Amino acid sequence: MQITFLGTSSGVPTRSRNVSAIAFRLPQKAEVWLFDCGEGTQHQFQRSELKVSQLRRIFVTHMHGDHIFGLMGLLASCGLAGNVERIDIYGPPKLNEYLTTCARYSQTHFSYPIKVHTVVPGTVYEDDEFIVRCAPLKHRVPAFGYRVEEKDRAGHFKVEKAKALGIPPGPLYGQLKRGEWVTLPDGRKINGATLCGPLQPGRKFAYCTDTIFCDSAVELAQGVDLLIHEATFAHQDAQLAYDRLHSTSTMAAQVALAAQVKQLMMTHFSPRYAPGNSLQLDDLLAEAQAIFPNTQMARDFLTYEVPRDGAESEN
Amino acid sequence: MQITFLGTSSGVPTRSRNVSAIAFRLPQKAEVWLFDCGEGTQHQFQRSELKVSQLRRIFVTHMHGDHIFGLMGLLASCGLAGNVERIDIYGPPKLNEYLTTCARYSQTHFSYPIKVHTVVPGTVYEDDEFIVRCAPLKHRVPAFGYRVEEKDRAGHFKVEKAKALGIPPGPLYGQLKRGEWVTLPDGRKINGATLCGPLQPGRKFAYCTDTIFCDSAVELAQGVDLLIHEATFAHQDAQLAYDRLHSTSTMAAQVALAAQVKQLMMTHFSPRYAPGNSLQLDDLLAEAQAIFPNTQMARDFLTYEVPRDGAESEN
Ligand SMILES: [Zn+2]
Numbered sequence: 293m294q295i296t297f298l299g300t301s302s303g304v305p306t307r308s309r310n311v312s313a314i315a316f317r318l319p320q321k322a323e324v325w326l327f328d329c330g331e332g333t334q335h336q337f338q339r340s341e342l343k344v345s346q347l348r349r350i351f352v353t354h355m356h357g358d359h360i361f362g363l364m365g366l367l368a369s370c371g372l373a374g375n376v377e378r379i380d381i382y383g384p385p386k387l388n389e390y391l392t393t394c395a396r397y398s399q400t401h402f403s404y405p406i407k408v409h410t411v412v413p414g415t416v417y418e419d420d421e422f423i424v425r426c427a428p429l430k431h432r433v434p435a436f437g438y439r440v441e442e443k444d445r446a447g448h449f450k451v452e453k454a455k456a457l458g459i460p461p462g463p464l465y466g467q468l469k470r471g472e473w474v475t476l477p478d479g480r481k482i483n484g485a486t487l488c489g490p491l492q493p494g495r496k497f498a499y500c501t502d503t504i505f506c507d508s509a510v511e512l513a514q515g516v517d518l519l520i521h522e523a524t525f526a527h528q529d530a531q532l533a534y535d536r537l538h539s540t541s542t543m544a545a546q547v548a549l550a551a552q553v554k555q556l557m558m559t560h561f562s563p564r565y566a567p568g569n570s571l572q573l574d575d576l577l578a579e580a581q582a583i584f585p586n587t588q589m590a591r592d593f594l595t596y597e598v599p600r601d602g603a604e605s606e607n
Numbered sequence: 608m609q610i611t612f613l614g615t616s617s618g619v620p621t622r623s624r625n626v627s628a629i630a631f632r633l634p635q636k637a638e639v640w641l642f643d644c645g646e647g648t649q650h651q652f653q654r655s656e657l658k659v660s661q662l663r664r665i666f667v668t669h670m671h672g673d674h675i676f677g678l679m680g681l682l683a684s685c686g687l688a689g690n691v692e693r694i695d696i697y698g699p700p701k702l703n704e705y706l707t708t709c710a711r712y713s714q715t716h717f718s719y720p721i722k723v724h725t726v727v728p729g730t731v732y733e734d735d736e737f738i739v740r741c742a743p744l745k746h747r748v749p750a751f752g753y754r755v756e757e758k759d760r761a762g763h764f765k766v767e768k769a770k771a772l773g774i775p776p777g778p779l780y781g782q783l784k785r786g787e788w789v790t791l792p793d794g795r796k797i798n799g800a801t802l803c804g805p806l807q808p809g810r811k812f813a814y815c816t817d818t819i820f821c822d823s824a825v826e827l828a829q830g831v832d833l834l835i836h837e838a839t840f841a842h843q844d845a846q847l848a849y850d851r852l853h854s855t856s857t858m859a860a861q862v863a864l865a866a867q868v869k870q871l872m873m874t875h876f877s878p879r880y881a882p883g884n885s886l887q888l889d890d891l892l893a894e895a896q897a898i899f900p901n902t903q904m905a906r907d908f909l910t911y912e913v914p915r916d917g918a919e920s921e922n
């Protein structure tokens with residue numbers, strides 16, 4: 293479960309930080325899911341080790357330009373690269389209209405199917421392994437936070453033990469692997485759980501941007517292994533955060549604390565905190581860590597591996 | 608008169624070439640004019656020595672994504688940078704609608720005036736120093752080539768000679784500087800031209816993309832100091848050029864030859880000619896030079912100074 297930050301600046305790109313985009317790599321599916329797609333996201337893909345051909349889903353938080361202006365270019369390039377099978381896009385109302393309109397004006401014809409889903413609070417996507425939920429945040433336009441949960445997996449199935457019990461290989465194994473009770477042809481009842489190792493709990497992350505501190509962010513982030521939360525401003529500039537409905541670093545930390553997350557990763561920084569200014573990103577980090585010590589700052593191309601058992605891991 | 612290439616790839620960006628954009632720097636006005644604006648053009652500005660705050664005019668050739676998807680982001684950033692006075696945009700029908708629609712969906716409010724002008728063949732813009740004309744090219748959607756002419760300037764005024772003739776300083780000097788005849792208070796008639804150095808002929812460049820070889824490109828480029836012409840394909844791939852209404856390198860050279868230009872700069876290269884492939888950009892250059900020897904290949908961030916007297920200059 294790998295998260296790669298492709299853009300960590302708010303509003304405008306800087307020389308070292310692009311506007312918002314986060315890639316979620318699912319090695320077991322050979323898929324990449326993207327969260328937001330600011331201008332230049334396709335360029336960031338090229339500079340990373342991610343494969344655009346694996347792009348399968350895009351989740352959009354809100355319709356501000358620094359989160360969507362890279363969509364059309366990326367989708368067009370996926371078509372020209374020629375090896376994308378299908379892309380599902382999830383986002384706020386009007387996203388579909390926006391994309392359709394841009395495609396019409398620019399006469400962009402996609403060579404693969406694209407389906408845009410308008411999200412409503414609740415479950416956005418579910419398959420055997422993952423469930424994605426969203427909740428409304430508090431911004432100047434409708435904005436949604438996303439929570440991605442890997443489903444718990446049954447423990448390793450003990451084949452040798454099953455054979456020793458004289459259970460014939462076949463469809464029964466599937467039920468036993470899932471920890472179910474089965475009745476054998478000879479009448480014996482077997483509890484599958486006794487043939488499985490310990491349950492592997494699924495990992496969880498949440499992505500909350502753009503928003504000021506809000507209760508629904510706390511709910512969405514409840515107990516996740518990784519909370520990615522915007523921190524556009526320093527605490528000292530809280531008035532700007534209130535005016536523009538963005539978060540300060542202290543608000544991000546308060547969400548992490550209240551939701552009892554394992555790790556907070558802050559992103560979406562105002563360019564005003566660039567090196568050389570009176571307040572810098574180290575100050576935002578210190579402010580947040582005073583409230584929630586397990587806080588880090590995202591930077592472009594940082595890859596964070598969500599650990600299985602709370603063991604920290606980053607490269 | 609400085610031209611800086613900000614994007615020289617066609618269709619999709621590569622690691623070393625962005626999609627189309629060309630900046631024209633007018634040092635005497637402290638203005639930058641842009642021709643086309645593919646995705647990531649604002650990022651290219653940041654990597655160049657150009658100042659986005661000097662951006663004053665944008666000329667758009669056609670509505671394909673690789674020429675317009677950077678517009679909204681650049682215009683929004685100009686607003687956030689806060690020091691742009693006004694931007695005039697010139698382009699095909701529907702460009703205004705496209706921008707207005709994108710601004711509405713993304714709730715982008717510009718803090719400075721933007722005026723979009725729909726071009727028709729002929730004069731697009733004129734001031735004391737420059738005249739910009741456009742002509743329709745031959746592509747899959749309406750596309751316009753642009754020709755920028757610096758107006759001829761009167762030669763250096765010989766003040767000492769005027770004083771020696773006893774001409775009183777004042778408004779008469781203005782007329783004489785422009786090479787006009789004036790009548791002095793004492794009745795003498797003086798030809799201003801005799802008091803001026805040799806006329807400084809204005810420099811001219813033309814930008815033709817996207818297009819297959821066409822007569823209107825030849826007309827537009829007639830006698831220019833610099834012709835920037837697309838060369839998406841190698842001669843060997845001419846069938847692709849015919850299918851998609853793009854140019855081969857040989858077509859670009861034929862336009863340059865027929866229009867008797869001083870210098871041809873080719874751009875808008877298909878990524879298929881990247882290093883390591885069987886045909887490479889050196890092959891496109893050789894093909895063109897066989898027809899028009901004074902040919903160069905554009906690359907991102909190449910700055911070409913259009914010389915005053917046909918003396919070649921590049922840095
Ligand atoms: Zn934002």
Ligand SMILES: [Zn+2]
Nearest residue numbers: 617618673817
């Ligand atoms: Zn093009």
